[in-house]
Amino acid sequence: MDLSLKGKRAIITGGSRGIGFRTALLLAREGCSIAFCGRNQDDIDNAEKQLKEVGNGSVFGKRADLENQSETRDFARFSAESLGGIDLLIHNASGFDMAGDESGWMRSFQVDIMAGVRLVDETLEQLKTSTCASITFVGSMASKFHFGRPPTSYGPAKAAIRTYANELAQTYGKDGIRANVISPGAVWFEGGSWDKQKQENPKFYQAVERSIPLGRLGTADEIARIIAFVASPAGLWINSTHISADGGQVATVD
Numbered sequence: 001m002d003l004s005l006k007g008k009r010a011i012i013t014g015g016s017r018g019i020g021f022r023t024a025l026l027l028a029r030e031g032c033s034i035a036f037c038g039r040n041q042d043d044i045d046n047a048e049k050q051l052k053e054v055g056n057g058s059v060f061g062k063r064a065d066l067e068n069q070s071e072t073r074d075f076a077r078f079s080a081e082s083l084g085g086i087d088l089l090i091h092n093a094s095g096f097d098m099a100g101d102e103s104g105w106m107r108s109f110q111v112d113i114m115a116g117v118r119l120v121d122e123t124l125e126q127l128k129t130s131t132c133a134s135i136t137f138v139g140s141m142a143s144k145f146h147f148g149r150p151p152t153s154y155g156p157a158k159a160a161i162r163t164y165a166n167e168l169a170q171t172y173g174k175d176g177i178r179a180n181v182i183s184p185g186a187v188w189f190e191g192g193s194w195d196k197q198k199q200e201n202p203k204f205y206q207a208v209e210r211s212i213p214l215g216r217l218g219t220a221d222e223i224a225r226i227i228a229f230v231a232s233p234a235g236l237w238i239n240s241t242h243i244s245a246d247g248g249q250v251a252t253v254d
């Protein structure tokens with residue numbers, strides 16, 4: 001299937017590693033130009049090099065800490081200017097609060113929620129001029145399911161972004177802009193959080209594997225393909241939706 005992504009312009013937060021990087025790689029292969037951010041410059045340089053190798057589009061990696069308002073807005077403006085407009089906005093980075101303390105809640109608010117708000121704010125006018133504008137948030141199944149951990153801000157922040165995506169979709173549909181959330185379940189990739197669990201807590205990791213009907217964790221490429229499809233012109237009739245991408249890990253009907 002042709003995703004009609006050739007020549008499209010995509011912004012991805014947290015595109016230097018993990019799910020964000022695999023999404024950037026797939027979009028670059030499909031012919032998109034990419035602007036992405038992260039905090040670690042070595043990871044950005046490494047990602048930029050690989051992205052340039054796989055596609056013909058332009059690639060712009062920029063260091064930006066999404067906890068910081070002005071760095072986030074600068075990244076959005078830099079991306080829009082470098083790319084000459086925006087078609088796909090993908091907010092993938094997370095504050096990953098697993099502590100539930102004051103600083104964790106503030107980090108979730110800034111990175112998961114406010115960075116998304118600021119990116120939309122800075123790019124809305126460019127998105128309105130696109131012929132295939134989409135805003136895609138990477139959520140989590142923690143936005144709908146309690147996995148047994150003590151309370152933190154991670155799930156609540158991911159839940160908030162689902163409401164925000166619906167508000168964006170309802171408001172800006174008339175401008176041709178779609179908004180959706182894709183929520184992965186547990187995803188393994190080398191160097192990722194579940195890889196760490198696998199090394200440090202193998203019994204727990206195996207229990208999670210057994211809890212998933214397909215008998216294993218998802219991969220970053222499997223999530224990237226879902227993100228790319230939903231964000232692409234091929235996913236045009238998917239709008240204002242939350243999509244579980246968890247291989248059936250959370251045993252609910254909807």
Ligand SMILES: NC(=O)c1ccc[n+]([C@@H]2O[C@H](COP(=O)([O-])OP(=O)(O)OC[C@H]3O[C@@H](n4cnc5c(N)ncnc54)[C@H](OP(=O)(O)O)[C@@H]3O)[C@@H](O)[C@H]2O)c1
Binds near residue numbers: 020067095139
């Ligand atoms: N992996 C899973 O099992 C899983 C499950 C459910 C949902 N998710 C969601 O999927 C998304 C990606 O997860 P992942 O596992 O791929 O994460 P990851 O491996 O930790 O990668 C996160 C990316 O975001 C960047 N980043 C993190 N904090 C940032 C900040 N403050 N400012 C700028 N960039 C920042 C990281 O680069 P730097 O560290 O260099 O900044 C990196 O490029 C997240 O929204 C997460 O909640 C993941």
